[in-house]
Amino acid sequence: MSRAETADSSGAAESAASGRAAAARAPSPLWTLGLLRNELSTTLRRWRTIALLGVLAAVPVLVGVAVKIETSDGSSTAGGGGEGPAFIAQITNNGLFLVFTALAATLPFFLPMAVGVVAGDAIAGEANAGTLRYLLVAPAGRTRLLVTKYATTLAFCVIATLVVATSALIVGALLFPLGELTTISGTRISFGEGLGRALLIALIVAASLIGIAALGLFVSTLTNSGIAAMATTVGLLITVQILDQIPQLHAIQPYFFSHYWLSFADLMRDPVYWDDLIRNLELQALYAAVFGAAAWARFTAKDITA
Amino acid sequence: MAELSTAGDSGDSGDTSDTGGTGDTVIATRALTKRYRGGQLAVDGLDLAVPAGSVFGFLGPNGSGKTTTIRMLMGLIEPTSGTARVLGRPMPRATRTVLPHVGALIEGPALYGFLSGRDNLLRYDSADPVADPRTRRTRVATALDRVGLTAAAGKKAKAYSLGMKQRLGLAAALLQPRKLLVLDEPTNGLDPQGMREIRSLVRELASDGTTVFLSSHLLDEIEQVCTHAAVMAQGRLITQGPVAELAAGARSRLVVTTPDPGEAARVLKEQGVSDVVVTEDRVTADPPDHDLAEVNAALVTAGVRVRGFGVERASLEDAFVALTGEGFDVAG
Numbered sequence: 001m002s003r004a005e006t007a008d009s010s011g012a013a014e015s016a017a018s019g020r021a022a023a024a025r026a027p028s029p030l031w032t033l034g035l036l037r038n039e040l041s042t043t044l045r046r047w048r049t050i051a052l053l054g055v056l057a058a059v060p061v062l063v064g065v066a067v068k069i070e071t072s073d074g075s076s077t078a079g080g081g082g083e084g085p086a087f088i089a090q091i092t093n094n095g096l097f098l099v100f101t102a103l104a105a106t107l108p109f110f111l112p113m114a115v116g117v118v119a120g121d122a123i124a125g126e127a128n129a130g131t132l133r134y135l136l137v138a139p140a141g142r143t144r145l146l147v148t149k150y151a152t153t154l155a156f157c158v159i160a161t162l163v164v165a166t167s168a169l170i171v172g173a174l175l176f177p178l179g180e181l182t183t184i185s186g187t188r189i190s191f192g193e194g195l196g197r198a199l200l201i202a203l204i205v206a207a208s209l210i211g212i213a214a215l216g217l218f219v220s221t222l223t224n225s226g227i228a229a230m231a232t233t234v235g236l237l238i239t240v241q242i243l244d245q246i247p248q249l250h251a252i253q254p255y256f257f258s259h260y261w262l263s264f265a266d267l268m269r270d271p272v273y274w275d276d277l278i279r280n281l282e283l284q285a286l287y288a289a290v291f292g293a294a295a296w297a298r299f300t301a302k303d304i305t306a
Numbered sequence: 307m308a309e310l311s312t313a314g315d316s317g318d319s320g321d322t323s324d325t326g327g328t329g330d331t332v333i334a335t336r337a338l339t340k341r342y343r344g345g346q347l348a349v350d351g352l353d354l355a356v357p358a359g360s361v362f363g364f365l366g367p368n369g370s371g372k373t374t375t376i377r378m379l380m381g382l383i384e385p386t387s388g389t390a391r392v393l394g395r396p397m398p399r400a401t402r403t404v405l406p407h408v409g410a411l412i413e414g415p416a417l418y419g420f421l422s423g424r425d426n427l428l429r430y431d432s433a434d435p436v437a438d439p440r441t442r443r444t445r446v447a448t449a450l451d452r453v454g455l456t457a458a459a460g461k462k463a464k465a466y467s468l469g470m471k472q473r474l475g476l477a478a479a480l481l482q483p484r485k486l487l488v489l490d491e492p493t494n495g496l497d498p499q500g501m502r503e504i505r506s507l508v509r510e511l512a513s514d515g516t517t518v519f520l521s522s523h524l525l526d527e528i529e530q531v532c533t534h535a536a537v538m539a540q541g542r543l544i545t546q547g548p549v550a551e552l553a554a555g556a557r558s559r560l561v562v563t564t565p566d567p568g569e570a571a572r573v574l575k576e577q578g579v580s581d582v583v584v585t586e587d588r589v590t591a592d593p594p595d596h597d598l599a600e601v602n603a604a605l606v607t608a609g610v611r612v613r614g615f616g617v618e619r620a621s622l623e624d625a626f627v628a629l630t631g632e633g634f635d636v637a638g
Contacts, residue, residue: 027437031438031439034432034442037432038428046420047420133416134433134478136381136401137381137412138433139381139401139406140435141401144435303382304377304382305377
């Protein structure tokens with residue numbers, strides 16, 4: 001995998017001897033990261049992960065093509081933000097807006113669903129396959145394994161968001177003109193700065209998924225069935241999204257992990273309106289702390305019978 | 307650790323290290339008990355002592371608590387009460403320091419079907435924080451070679467046969483030089499040739515000084531490779547000790563084969579031999595304390611025509627039946 005590993009991959013006989021010598025040598029603390037690297041590459045080699053990323057990459061293509069067909073007769077998309085995802089009306093003027101539109105379209109469901117699948121599968125999937133007992137006997141260490149799984153899920157949040165953003169940027173550049181863009185506040189910013197804001201928005205969107213990732217990981221420690229954990233996490237996502245629409249529940253809605261998700265649009269204001277963005281990040285950190293602790297408490301005390 | 311007792315492939319090294327458990331026990335449990343949440347008592351007050359350097363057979367019908375015991379020893383399950391020490395340290399508290407020296411195959415192999423055999427081993431090795439990443443690939447290659455999977459190393463594990471999966475599981479246990487190997491039913495799913503290979507691998511590892519803890523429900527398997535054994539039934543330890551002693555516990559028998567059984571029985575009784583049983587042309591009895599040669603001479607002097615004369619050692623199966631009063635296949 002790495003240069004260090006491939007460097008001495010010849011001569012089985014004498015390297016077996018060096019393997020024994022190495023076992024006697026004090027292990028380096030850096031070796032503990034080997035599991036994280038392996039976990040990342042294993043996750044990305046799963047057919048399911050690739051399929052999820054494929055679906056996410058297809059969304060901007062669909063949106064872009066739909067907008068292109070809709071406006072091919074010269075008319076602009078009517079109505080603006082009210083009839084579709086935010087920013088959709090501006091796409092024809094500037095392909096960069098497809099990035100914002102695609103993120104706004106995938107954040108309510110596709111992105112968190114993909115994260116829920118990966119997070120829900122994290123522990124329960126290993127238990128289901130029986131590989132969990134061998135990882136623990138290796139010994140991976142329960143806390144180390146849990147932290148590795150959460151770090152991998154967070155890395156997947158970033159990767160998934162960047163897949164959407166990159167796909168949208170490519171489609172937007174191919175189908176629509178690029179150039180200076182107008183913020184929500186009406187000011188004009190250069191294309192370069194727009195690109196910077198797009199990257200910042202992608203990172204904020206990825207950070208918005210921290211909460212559901214922690215929730216999914218916790219659910220994953222409760223069961224030995226990967227499918228059940230994934231379904232529960234995605235079910236919770238849908239439930240919260242529905243409850244967030246019921247006005248009578250406004251007192252508790254600010255505590256739903258999805259409540260401030262669309263605040264990323266505030267990054268397109270000039271000056272940026274930070275309040276909801278900060279609130280979103282605080283809420284995600286709270287979810288990570290609460291459900292991360294719950295997952296740890298559960299997993300470190302659990303009897304592994306699978 | 308390495309030089310303690312290099313158990314040969316015969317059972318006679320058994321008497322050198324006793325099961326008393328003073329210092330050189332690799333596994334020692336005290337009143338180890340596991341009651342599952344449903345109230346079912348899976349393991350009940352287990353006192354197990356596995357001497358260093360032994361090939362220890364852990365025997366019992368399916369459902370007798372073997373796997374639960376192994377899971378407790380590996381820190382996967384918390385005991386309800388009692389203690390377990392592996393390599394001298396308490397489990398599950400010392401998993402980090404103990405388990406790198408332990409290779410385990412628990413309840414069959416578990417693999418990532420979408421990864422190749424080699425990548426499966428790379429993953430398990432990287433899970434061990436004290437495994438040197440610089441030697442990882444060579445150690446994986448050595449382990450694959452040792453179980454005869456080099457040719458299939460690049461194939462996806464889901465395409466493996468059960469026997470190949472079992473071998474890959476064994477390879478994972480052999481990624482590092484180990485002090486203790488815990489093998490739960492290692493020959494499951496293997497053909498007779500594969501079983502023979504595993505047995506010779508176990509003997510080879512044992513002669514390197516590795517203690518092998520081998521669970522099985524196959525009596526002859528235990529008898530063929532193990533120096534020591536413990537027998538479990540319904541969550542309780544029935545007996546443990548050197549295989550030779552366990553079998554001796556079931557009393558060996560003096561057996562005389564003769565066309566003159568009646569006469570033979572009379573002479574044997576004269577010689578002070580007790581518990582004489584005549585069945586057709588076989589006369590069996592408790593072996594006498596004095597020299598067997600004299601007994602044989604007495605038979606011949608009395609004109610008994612002797613076809614066969616000797617002491618038949620009891621098998622482990624005889625021992626098991628004597629201990630439990632029932633056949634081995636009766637599940638708990």
